[in-house]
Amino acid sequence: SLEELAVTFISETIEGIKPTVLKPAVPLNTRQEMFQKQRKLEQYITRSKELIAELSQAQSKEEKDNIMCAVREWSRYVKFEPEERCGQG
Secondary structure (H helix, E strand, O other): OHHHHHHHHHHHHHHHOOOOOOOOOOOHHHHHHHHHHHHHHHHHHHHHHHHHHHHHHOOOHHHHHHHHHHHHHHHHHOOOOOOOOOOOO
């Protein structure tokens, strides 16, 4: 009958409509991680500039070696270099 056809049509239409779920562009914890990485990178850049300035003023080979060791240690802190201690290897 026409009524059954209408009910079927309406039921199928309602079932076919899926609710739209809004997702945040980036999950909060990922945003927080990105912010922390950005801060760490900014700290790395600032400290690296300081160490390079010290290196350019260094007079002796020992002083330069100590500064380069500090650069490697700082890089390791921000995980840009593989693990390897200064003076070992």
